[in-house]
Amino acid sequence: MNLSSPTFPLNAWYAAAYDVEIGRTLLARTVCNQQLVLFRKTDGSVAALEDACWHRLMPLSLGRLEGDEVTCGYHGLVFNAQGRCTHMPSQDTLNPSACVRSYPVAEKYRFVWVWPGDPAKADPALIPDMHWNHDPAWAGDGKMIRVACDYRLVVDNLMDLTHETFVHGSSIGQQAVAEAPFVATHGERTATVTRWMENIDPPPFWAGQIFQARGYRGKVDRWQIIRFEAPCTVNIDVGVAETGTGAIPPGGNQGDPKLSHRSHGVNGYVLNTITPETDRTCLYFWAFARNYLQGEQRLTHQLREGVSTIFREDEHVLEAQQRAMEARPNHTFYNLNIDAGSMWARRLIDGLVTKERPGVPVIPIRAAG
């Protein structure tokens, strides 16, 4: 990882916080190497300012929120929610340059999104679809974890679920995941990996879910439809159904999931959006939403904490990989068949970065010749 090269585009919406994290206090958070202070205004909407006073760089997050204004905790300069300085001690006129940067903010799908690039390009229509996270037909919750790795390693991780067999053997992994064939396709901003596993024993996690929801024990058909949206969102349609009941579309893994019904199964969405915090660390926001037993708070709680354990296994692997890569900065990587999905994701990321900073070469993970 060459740290002088950009690893992420700036013109994109990035999740900065879960909705519940932001209230009437000052929250410091770093997004794309930029230090922000976030707070909820009196009208309930969220503001994001540069977290450094114009005067002496004191972090504004160490100051005080009063109404919709932030008072610096060192010399008392006051900034409004647009970042303009509205008061300076012992100063009759205010320097017109006295302001801190403010960032476009949007709150959608239970995340607070910020746009660290050109504000003129901050189109809310570009926020990735994560509607399952607040759709009443789905129930669930999630967390944010800070992982000490390049956010792209998390994307790689999610685009190839082969790793479930080796990293998550006690919950969702099983030999079938590493063995079943898959299909990788891509669009202009998206890449998709689809894997169908027919007539298998469910792994421990899914065996428990389908028994709780449907009282069923036995062979299942299992699916994983991984959909990446550049630069850093991965939503995964997962589930199992009684084998042979129509979950698997005609034509097997070549088929269109819309053609299949899943009425004898349980379905969830693993929602992931991974924000680059710095070049070497990321904020990993995830949620698990399900379309069965939606009213059971206890199951929501259990799933959030149980899935947490699975994510911790990934964290361990991802941080080890980051350290190994930093120790060998010029290593050439070889791609396997299983990397087809992440290769497409990387190309889409590289395309966004290059478009934004044309003169600067992207550092790719090179494929074997």
Next chain:
Amino acid sequence: MNLSSPTFPLNAWYAAAYDVEIGRTLLARTVCNQQLVLFRKTDGSVAALEDACWHRLMPLSLGRLEGDEVTCGYHGLVFNAQGRCTHMPSQDTLNPSACVRSYPVAEKYRFVWVWPGDPAKADPALIPDMHWNHDPAWAGDGKMIRVACDYRLVVDNLMDLTHETFVHGSSIGQQAVAEAPFVATHGERTATVTRWMENIDPPPFWAGQIFQARGYRGKVDRWQIIRFEAPCTVNIDVGVAETGTGAIPPGGNQGDPKLSHRSHGVNGYVLNTITPETDRTCLYFWAFARNYLQGEQRLTHQLREGVSTIFREDEHVLEAQQRAMEARPNHTFYNLNIDAGSMWARRLIDGLVTKERPGVPVIPIRAAG
């Protein structure tokens, strides 16, 4: 802060320790990036040597003090208080170059001062006046704290007490400090900021002091006369008196404090001398001396511990500012009216540095054009 540029002069006296810190043991301390070992000789005077054995650089402070000589804790070379090697194992003649650097030392005003520059220039008359710290007419005590910031940020902090309102709101801060006008003047080695606040409610700290000492509750006249002496000493004449009793000199804040009497008030000196330890850390020596209730040991104790709390608030702010500045090494700073005193202090420091190392540019904090 460009770390390759000098941020402090070497030809100056710097406090290395409080008098009580140095006894018949070996004390390691770093001053201006130079590692020293300090100890008290059998005659009671203090010696300061380079803390690295001539032979293998072993810190002498890990060795043993015997009489006025230090034995290295690795191979047993012995150095006298002038830094000359007087014994080497298995060696009949001593290499004439075998010595470690010794530093000029002076003990005055309860501090042990060292001169890291050219010893020929180490004139004791240049030790800054801090006589209140051992004058029998004054009572008090202080501490040393290590702060992870450039020593000049502490000087800035002390030269503008506006920050009391925002940083020390529960003790000495009050809106009046941020609002009252002040006058900044300077001499060849000194810069002074004078602020008078007439007919105000005393802040919590001073309300307590004037009631204890004089039994008085009510409006006061308050003063702060901040005097910087280059490169790093700031003594502040502070206090309050019953309003209208003559504390404020004729002509208000333009006036000369010598013209006023303070017989109906309480007066203290906040003594500060801030030694650069490294480019990014400093040793902050402070004391609070008062001219009322001098015999009350309990008050001395209370004040030392209470004032400690106030200094910890500064420490928090100063270290946050240092981190923010390191994250933005090329940031241009703008100065406000409140920065008049620190601007003069910075110019005097820069002048000393430039005089000493003519070819090397000082890294200033730039004023707005």
Next chain:
Amino acid sequence: MNLSSPTFPLNAWYAAAYDVEIGRTLLARTVCNQQLVLFRKTDGSVAALEDACWHRLMPLSLGRLEGDEVTCGYHGLVFNAQGRCTHMPSQDTLNPSACVRSYPVAEKYRFVWVWPGDPAKADPALIPDMHWNHDPAWAGDGKMIRVACDYRLVVDNLMDLTHETFVHGSSIGQQAVAEAPFVATHGERTATVTRWMENIDPPPFWAGQIFQARGYRGKVDRWQIIRFEAPCTVNIDVGVAETGTGAIPPGGNQGDPKLSHRSHGVNGYVLNTITPETDRTCLYFWAFARNYLQGEQRLTHQLREGVSTIFREDEHVLEAQQRAMEARPNHTFYNLNIDAGSMWARRLIDGLVTKERPGVPVIPIRAAG
């Protein structure tokens, strides 16, 4: 210490682990800046592979050992004990380049040795003689400690035992060690320092040993015969005998120890081999073997733990020296008479490094002109 210059040869056997440390699990260890994974095969012999999966650099030591093969803990690639990949998920043919480096390994004298350089040169005859560590005529045990210093500082430390007087005063140090004359000689790969101390009071450690083993209290003749074998092994023949009983060879310290008998004494070998882990850290393997009271397990235990304490005193000194040297990277060192042994050791190390990398200058410790 210029970190861009090599400080150790690669074509050498280095101890990577004590025999007991390696079993049927995966052990990560760094030798000469190279990360290894070590494990015992089903036939009991040891394998050493590069600790980074060919695919994504995941440390193999975080994977699983099955039979004589290692499965990567991320995507399940499998490597055999020769480092060749034998399985990849979802891949019919294996890329012929898919292997990780394997290292020559030998197990001898209770250590597991690896050869980080050219495998063709890995001649087991070059393993340094440390036979006392498994010879039935000798009893003893040892430990490995990780020390944060250049391994050459440990060699320096062992080649001049003058330091015992100042570092280990409570156990093996005594003034006689710093005062007694010594003789330094060298061969093509070895350097030897011999010191005889006649008719002295034994230091606390040896007084205890000779009383336990021989019931003797009184004056002793003491010897230290330090033998360095390049690049990093130092075996020290140490002991005391009733004074005048023939331990000291005719001709005193010029004599050949083979000419003397030690039948009225106690004899031990301090065995040391110091593996560079990185340029600034080392793995220090040591053992103490004795030829008296060999059957007393309790004494073996006591000695291992007691000698541990002595090594911790060295660790403290060595790490202080390393920090001091890093703070003064361009310091010129002067050598004293006591450094004769370590100077020869350094020259032999430098010779090996230069032979291996002819164009690259070695960073010497310069002698006084």
